[in-house]
Amino acid sequence: MKSELVAALYATPGTILTGAVMVAIVMGAATVLSGGDPAFALMTAAMLALGALRQLAHRRFLKVDLARASDATITRLERSAMLGAWATAGLVSAFGSHAVLHYTYQPVAVLAIAQTIGYLAGISGRNTSRPLVTRVQILIAALPFLAALIRTGDPAHLVIGLTVALTTVLTFSSAQVIHRVFVARLRTVRELESLAVSDTITNLYNRRGFMREIRAKAATGQPITLISIDIDRFKGINDSFGHDVGDALLHAFGEMLTRELQPGDIAARTGGDEFMVATARDEAHSVAFARRLVLLLGGQRVLAGRHLTATASIGIAPAGCAETIEAALKCVDIALYRAKLEGRNRFVVYSETVRDEHESGRAIEAELREGIRHGEFELLYQPIYNPRSGTATMAEALLRWNHPERGPISPEVFIPLAERTGLITILGAWVLDEAIRTALTWPRSVGVNVNVSARQFDRGHDLVGLVAALLRFHRFEPQRLTIEITESSLIDDAEHVIARLVALRTLGVRIALDDFGKGYSSLSYLARLPIDTIKIDQAFTHELGSTRKADYLMSAIARLAHDLKLRLIVEGVETQEQLEAIRKHAAHGIQGFVFARPMTAAELLPMIGHRVATGRAKSARSGGGSRKGGPFSEVA
Template identity: 80%
Template sequence: MKSELVAALYGTPGTITTGAIMVAAVMAAAAVLTGGDAVFGLMTAAMLAIGAFRQIAHRRFMRVDLPKASDAEIDRLERLAMFGAWSTAALVSSFGSYAVLKYTYQPVAVLAIAQTIGYLAGVSGRNSSRPLITRVQILIAAVPFLLALASTGDAAYVVIGLTVALTTVLTFSSAQVIHRMFVARLRTMRELETLAVNDTITSLYNRRGFMREIRAIATAGQPVTLISIDIDRFKGINDSFGHDVGDALLQSFGDMLSAELRRGDIAARTGGDEFMVATSRDAPEAATFARRLVMLLGSQRVLAGRHVTATASIGIAPAGCASSIDEALKCVDIALYRAKLEGRNRFAVYTEAIQDEHEDGRAIEAELREGIRRGEFSLEFQPIYNPRSGTATMAETLLRWNHPRRGVVSPEIFIPLAERTGLITVLGAWVLDQAIRTALTWPRSVGVSVNVSARQFDRGHDLVGLVAALLRLHGLEPHRLTIEITESSLIADAEHVTARLVALRALGVRIALDDFGTGYSSLSYLAHLPIDTIKIDQAFTQELGSSRKAEYLMNAITQLAHDLKLRLIVEGVETQEQLAIIQKHATHGIQGFVFARPMTAEKLLPMIGNRVATGRTKSARPGGGPRKGDRFSEVA
């Protein structure tokens, strides 16, 4: 605060210079009016010298970096300003007193009186940031002049003296009032400046403050590594627990981040759930730092009485990866995008290879939008056979993209991309519509299953309303439609997704839990999810025939499904040995290349009514279930 108050003493250098020249001119005029009084001449020279001294003091002030200046330097600047103000006051007072005493009844006395009273009237606003300077300045200027006026004994001068005394008292008292107003305004400005560059929740810099700091670092030619941190699925935390918990999480992370910074690091909350750090760390040190942040944020914490677990994705742009701060910010965004793409709760360091892949991804994203518009997508179906009857009871719907230039694009590429961009809701609606249409061409004993992405359960997308409308439009019996979900669909907002599943089931639609056996909490989901079917993942199926433990687990899962009255379907069956083992269990459906590969609706239709001779079926190539990525697995 003191540095800012002292800075105010030097806030009007032009006014000080102009004032010194004007006072010197009045003194010079007095010398002329008196026929060349040498005293007035000396006063004129002294006034010009004081003005020059104050200009030199101001130049010294301009060379000092106040925020970094020592207390001694600030005190020195204050003393210089003090000397300039008090010497000016003493000279003005001497001028007025000398003129009144020596030239009492001459015009020069009137000139001196006007000059002195004008100076006194203007003093209060000059140095209001330091009241001591102002008060001493007033006393130096007024007291000798008042004594001179009184000593003349002239009634008119006595009256003038009383007026000067009143002016002095008012100026003296108003100086403190003006000082209080000045300090209050200064505090308000400081608060506004703080709000302009600082985040109110975490007390870190905001984006504006962060950009100011890193641009200053770049201008100084210092290397800077940028680290971008994004709290994963923060919106779900806000929606599930409330904004008070969300704010508490942000504050907790801000405190944790501040505790991990080292000298010279700059941290900021640059967006809703986004943080940035600028550091001099090199790439290996930044990676170690990011790894620790991932670990610290991922630990469970109690916020506002709720147990909250959050994770973070982090991108790192090492110093020297770009020629400018703006380019470095793009690099760190690309690295953060890669960390999220790889599954969140991790960090990624920017490289040129990541840049190239990112640009290719952006190109595919544009092509995906165009592909939807041009109708480049199609469906394939893989039948699911009842092991007892040997006939197909259902077919799983698989989405394909036939790109005119790239050829067949893997679902591992375009499904995650569609989820990140939100285009999955458009594609998902089209898949549901086409799958229901196709199922109408099959016997009424055959149903169709459709994989649904986690994004299709977003609160802004009415999946239940869409399914109800399509069933009503096409006239398909609801029980012939099975909606397949994965555990990942439940991670962000399990309560909301469960409510949507209950509503779907109320329509008569069946619900299947896909990829059973690959997640960490499938058993807990079985206890409360409104599901009809569990599908054993092909990764588990591949172990059958080569692992006794897998067979024991298969026995346990079969018994569990029977006890819970759930239908059991096994995916990825590709060998006769696996088929033989599975046929020992009370499964309701078998899916895999041992029976049929995914095919178009036209090729599937003749096969639906045919029985399969399971004993004579030859094994097919590995990967008997739908290829990885066929499902709308959660990546967004």
């Protein structure tokens, strides 16, 4: 505040110089009217010199950066402005007093009286940032002049003296009022400026303030490492718990981030759930900082009475990765994008390799859009056999992309890309339509399983309406359609997803929980989800027959499914040994290479009625285990 008040003393250099020149002209005129009085001549020269000195003081002021100036420097500037104002007041008072005492009834006295009273009246509008300056100015200018007027004993001069006294009193009081208005206005301006560059929830800089600060830091030549932090699935937290909880999380993260900063670090909330840090730390220390942030944010906390666990994805752009701030911001965005792509709750350091892979991904994204437009996708089907009857009771639809130039592209590549871009809703609608259309050619006892991505449950996409419309259009029995979901579908907005699943069940559609045994909370979901089936993940299946622990767990899962009246399907069965281990657990369905690989609809049709001997099946493996790469990418 003090630096801004001192700056106000130097706010009108032109007015000060002009005033000094005008007073000097009046004094010069008095010199002429008095016939060359040397006192007036001396005062004229002194006023011109004083005006020049005050102008030089202002130039020195312009060279000082008040934001970084020391208290001693600011005090010197303030003292210089005060002395200049008081010296000017002294000269004006001396001019008026000398003229009144020595030229009482001459025109020069009238000229001096007008000049002095005009100066006194104008003081109240100057130096409003420092009432002390104004009050001393008034006393210096008024008291000697008032004494001179009284000393003359002239009635007219006594009346003028009374006017001077009243002007002095009024100027004293108005100076304080004007000062209060000035300070209040200054505080308001500072608050508005702070709001313009600050975030109201976290008290950190906003994007505008952050950009201002890092550009100023970059201008000094300091190395800057940029760190971009994004709270994972923040929209789901807002939607599930409310904006009060979301704001509380942002505030808590802002406080935690502030505690971890070092002197010189700049932190900001640059978007809804996005934070940025600019630091002079090197890459190793920036990595350690990011690792600690991931750890700190990932812990459970209580906000607004809610137990909440949040994670963060972090991108790091080391100093020197780009020549400009704008380019560095693009680098950190790429690193953050990669961190999210790799599964969130982690950090990624920008490098040329990360950049090249990002550019390649962007190219595939464009080709993905073209592939959808040109019909480059197809569905393969893998039968699921009933171990009791030995026949296929359903088949799972698996999405494949046959790129005209790149060849087959793994679902592990294009499914996550489709989810991030939102294209999964288009692909998902096509898969549902194509799978139902194909299943119409099968016996009515055979159903079709379709994997559904978490993004298809977004509030902006009416999955239930789409399924209902397709069932009506194709006249397809709802119980023949099974929607497969994974636990990841529930992470962002569990209550909304469960409500959509209940609506699907109301249509008559069956629901299967896929990849059971792969996650960490499957058992808790069994109590909440409206499901008909659980599918044992192939990673668990591959352990069967090799360890007793896996066999015991399989027995427990089978009993649990039986008690909950859920169908049990085991996927990823590849060997005769695995098949033999599964047969004793009363599974309702077996899926895997031991019976058939994914195939076209034309290849599947003759196999549907074909009975297999599940007890004597030979492995159909031909090298390489089955893998999964996303909601539509199962191959086991």
